[in-house]
Amino acid sequence: MDLTLRPYRSVLYIPGSKDRALDKARGLPVDAIIFDLEDAVSPGEKPAARETLAAALAQGGYGKRSKIVRINGLETEWGEADAKAANDMDCDAVLLPKVESPEQLDALARLTDKPLWAMMETPKGMLNAAAIGAHPQLMGMVMGTNDLAKELNSRFRADRLPMMASLGLCLLAAKATGCVIVDGVYNAFKDDAGLKAECDQGRDMGFDGKTLIHPAQVEIANAAFAPTEAEVELAKRQIAAFEEAEKAGQGVAVVDGKIVENLHVATAQSVLAKAEAIAALGE
Numbered sequence: 617m618d619l620t621l622r623p624y625r626s627v628l629y630i631p632g633s634k635d636r637a638l639d640k641a642r643g644l645p646v647d648a649i650i651f652d653l654e655d656a657v658s659p660g661e662k663p664a665a666r667e668t669l670a671a672a673l674a675q676g677g678y679g680k681r682s683k684i685v686r687i688n689g690l691e692t693e694w695g696e697a698d699a700k701a702a703n704d705m706d707c708d709a710v711l712l713p714k715v716e717s718p719e720q721l722d723a724l725a726r727l728t729d730k731p732l733w734a735m736m737e738t739p740k741g742m743l744n745a746a747a748i749g750a751h752p753q754l755m756g757m758v759m760g761t762n763d764l765a766k767e768l769n770s771r772f773r774a775d776r777l778p779m780m781a782s783l784g785l786c787l788l789a790a791k792a793t794g795c796v797i798v799d800g801v802y803n804a805f806k807d808d809a810g811l812k813a814e815c816d817q818g819r820d821m822g823f824d825g826k827t828l829i830h831p832a833q834v835e836i837a838n839a840a841f842a843p844t845e846a847e848v849e850l851a852k853r854q855i856a857a858f859e860e861a862e863k864a865g866q867g868v869a870v871v872d873g874k875i876v877e878n879l880h881v882a883t884a885q886s887v888l889a890k891a892e893a894i895a896a897l898g899e
């Protein structure tokens with residue numbers, strides 16, 4: 617599958633220390649999994665979690681889900697061993713927490729050949745987002761809105777106004793370089809309405825998907841970040857109308873009272889490609 621088309625609607629964190637959750641994820645309809653060795657694992661459990669996770673990945677059963685291992689920071693006592701271990705695991709990428717500079721990714725790239733992902737979750741990381749996004753081995757960014765709220769001393773607001781500058785900077789950086797970018801977690805995992813609102817906001821802004829902490833959140837994220845039936849139908853009509861206009865020697869078509877130009881056709885084609893990529897996950 618073309619990596620740029622790969623769906624990342626739902627990206628579930630699973631503590632690398634929890635056998636039961638590691639097993640349960642094999643049957644969950646998530647697009648990607650972040651196997652966590654960092655914050656979801658207590659210091660005393662970390663070396664054992666590395667072993668537990670390596671064994672679960674070796675056992676397999678995660679199908680087409682993208683498998684991303686979040687290691688501890690390289691400045692910690694566990695980071696380097698995590699990175700070396702992740703390099704030997706059956707995973708698709710390694711995720712580094714609290715990335716603040718491309719040099720930190722260079723250091724990780726010396727320990728693993730895997731594609732890299734970066735947690736964007738500190739003020740310095742926000743200010744250096746463009747340089748981080750331009751790292752040649754970087755494939756994806758993950759918003760760490762819990763750490764960011766802590767660093768900013770911001771309050772939770774349903775409209776996420778305190779987060780907007782940071783979300784916007786990282787989105788610009790990811791889009792400028794073609795990286796995948798997924799939104800931060802919604803902590804209140806029993807609040808479906810709140811999660812849906814935050815997913816819809818993230819989709820409106822251009823995020824590819826949302827990171828999740830509980831299986832109950834998966835369905836809502838998958839629905840929010842997939843093209844709707846109406847979007848697919850409109851995309852097909854726009855493409856058809858533009859082809860007709862071109863045959864008639866015109867560069868602009870009109871669909872539902874709105875102009876359709878080359879750039880709208882490109883968007884329509886990406887809507888159809890995303891819908892097809894999602895359908896292919898179920899095959």
Ligand SMILES: CC(C)(COP(=O)(O)OP(=O)(O)OC[C@H]1O[C@@H](n2cnc3c(N)ncnc32)[C@H](O)[C@@H]1OP(=O)(O)O)[C@@H](O)C(=O)NCCC(=O)NCCSC(=O)C[C@H](O)C(=O)O
Binds near residue numbers: 737
């Ligand atoms: C939040 C939880 C601690 C709740 O766990 P639990 O009390 O076990 O929930 P349930 O009893 O409702 O669970 C029902 C079943 O689902 C399984 N389960 C639960 N969570 C997961 C999961 N994440 N992945 C897979 N499976 C999961 C349970 O095992 C139950 O299974 P079964 O018994 O077979 O029915 C827990 O959900 C949890 O630990 N979530 C992950 C928390 C986490 O990863 N946190 C770190 C990432 S968030 C973050 O740090 C982002 C970033 O860095 C930032 O700064 O923002």
Ligand SMILES: [Mg+2]
Binds near residue numbers: 713
């Ligand atoms: Mg964090």
